[in-house]
Amino acid sequence: MEGKINKQLKKVLKKIVKEAHEPLAVADAKLGGVIKEKLNLSCIHSPVVNELMRGIRSQMDGLIPGVEPREMAAMCLGLAHSLSRYRLKFSADKVDTMIVQAISLLDDLDKELNNYIMRCREWYGWHFPELGKIISDNLTYCKCLQKVGDRKNYASATLSELLPEEVEAEVKAAAEISMGTEVSEEDICNILHLCTQVIEISEYRTQLYEYLQNRMMAIAPNVTVMVGELVGARLIAHAGSLLNLAKHAASTVQILGAEKALFRALKSRRDTPKYGLIYHASLVGQTSPKHKGKISRMLAAKTVLAIRYDAFGEDSSSAMGVENRAKLEARLRSLEDRGIRKISGTGKALAKAEKYEHKSEVKTYDPSGDSTLPTCSKKRKIEHVDKEDEVIEKKAKKAKIKIKVEEEEEEEEEDEKVLVVEEETSVKKKKKKDKKKHIKEEPVSEEEPCTSTAVPSPEKKKKKKKKKDMED
Secondary structure (H helix, E strand, O other): OOOOOHHHHHHHHHHHHOOOOOOOOOOOOHHHHHHHHHHHHEEEOOOHHHHHHHHHHHHHHHOOOOOOOHHHHHHHHHHHHHHHHHHHHOOOOOOOHHHHHHHHHHHHHHHHHHHHHHHHHHHHOOOOOHHHHHHOOOOHHHHHHHHOOOOOHHOOOOOOOOOOOOHHHHOOOOOOOOOOOOHHHHHHHHHHHHHHHHHHHHHHHHHHHHHHHHHHHHOOHHHHHHOOOHHHHHHHHHOOOOOOOOOOOHHHOOOOOHHHHHHHHEEEEHEEEEEEEHHHHHHHHOOOHHOOOOOHHHHHHHHHHHHHHHOOOOOOOOOHHHHHHHHHHHHHHHHHHHEEEOOOOOOOEEOOOOOOOOOOOOOOOOOOOOOOOOOOOOOOHHHHHHHHHHHHHHHHHHHHHHHHHHHHHHHHHHHHHHHHHHHHHHHHHHHHHHHHHHOOOOOOOOOOOOOOOOOOOHHHHHHHHHHHHHOO
C-alpha cells in the first residue's frame, strides 16, 4: 500500500531475477519503481496490466486448484476488511468529521461564554459597578474578580500582573468611593465559581481553536489559505463533508449559509443575495462595499477549485491556494485602483499628483472701479483728443447708414404686403359676383365691399420709427 517491498515479496523476487528474461507486470507504479531500484528488474505498468490483474482476480477459483469457493469468499472478505482498516488508519488525517464537530463545538462555546460573562458582570455589578466600565476585557475582568473577590480587598491587593499601573490605580480609587451595595460571602463565592468557569472555558476555547487550525491545514490546506480556518470549517460543516462540498458549484458555495434570504428573494422576485458564509473571509472583508459582490464571486470560483484539489488530489501542499490567492489580491488591487488611474493615454500608469507649492500674492485695492467717469489727466495732448473725436464721428456715420438701410428694407416689405392685400380683395370680389349670378340673376351692384384689413401708410410708419429712435 505504501509502495514498499515486503520481506516475503523480496525473497520471491530474488528467485525470479535469475530466471526472468522478460519485464515484470506491476499493478502499482510506485512499487515497480522501488523494485527496479533495489533488484534491477525491469517492470511494466499500463492499463493492459490492470485488465490482466482484474481477470486474474475474477478467475482465481479456476487458477488455484484445491480451494473451495466458500473459503475463497471468506478470504476475499477478510482481505477487504483488513485493507479498509489499514487505509483508514493510514489516512486518519483525512477524516473531516473532526472538523465538523470542532467548529460546531467552537460556536457553542462562544455562545455559552457570552452568556456566562454577561451574567457575571450583572451579578458583580451590584457590588462594584464601576469595575465594569474601567476593565473592558472579559477575561481580565474575571481574573481580577477571582484574585480579589470583595470590594474591600482592592486596596491591599496587587494587580500588576493583570492590569497596567494607571488602570490599577483607577480601580483602587473607584473601590474606595464605589456606590455598590454590600453583599454576603456566599454571594461572592458563587460569583467567583462562575468566574472560574469562564476562565476554564476560554482556555479550552483557545486550545480547540489551535486543534481546528492544525486539522484544517492537514485536511484542506488550500481552502485554509483561500478563506481561512473558520470560514473553511463552516463551509465543510454546512455541506456535511469535504466530498459533498466538492460536488457543489461555485455559485452554490458563494451563497452557502444564506438560503433563507435566497428563497425569500426568489419568492418576492427581488435581488438574490451576493454572499453567505464566504462574506466573513478576509478578502471580502477588506474590499470596499461596491466591489464586495464581485470579489465574493471570484473568491467562490477559486475556493471551489481548492476544495476539489484538497478532496481528490494526492498532493497535500498549499501551493495552488497560495497562487490563486495572489491572483485574487492582484485583481482586488486593480479594482480598487481603477478610479485613480489616468483616463487618457495608455491607462496603465497611475496618476501622478503634483507637489503643492504655496504662492504668496499680495493684492492691492484698485480704485478705478469706484466711479463710471473716465479717469484721465487734465493735461492731455491735442492729438489724442482729435483722434477720439474722429472715432466718435465715424461711429455716428456708420449708425446713420445702418438706420437708412433698415428703413429702405421696411418700405420694400410694406409695399409687398399692400400688393398681397389688393390681390386678395380682387379674388373675393370675383367669388361674390359668381355666387350672386347663380342664386339670383340680378345685376351686380357697383358698390365695392369694404375690406377689413386696414393698411397703414408708409409715411406714418417712418415718422413713428424716427420718434422711437430719437427717444432711445
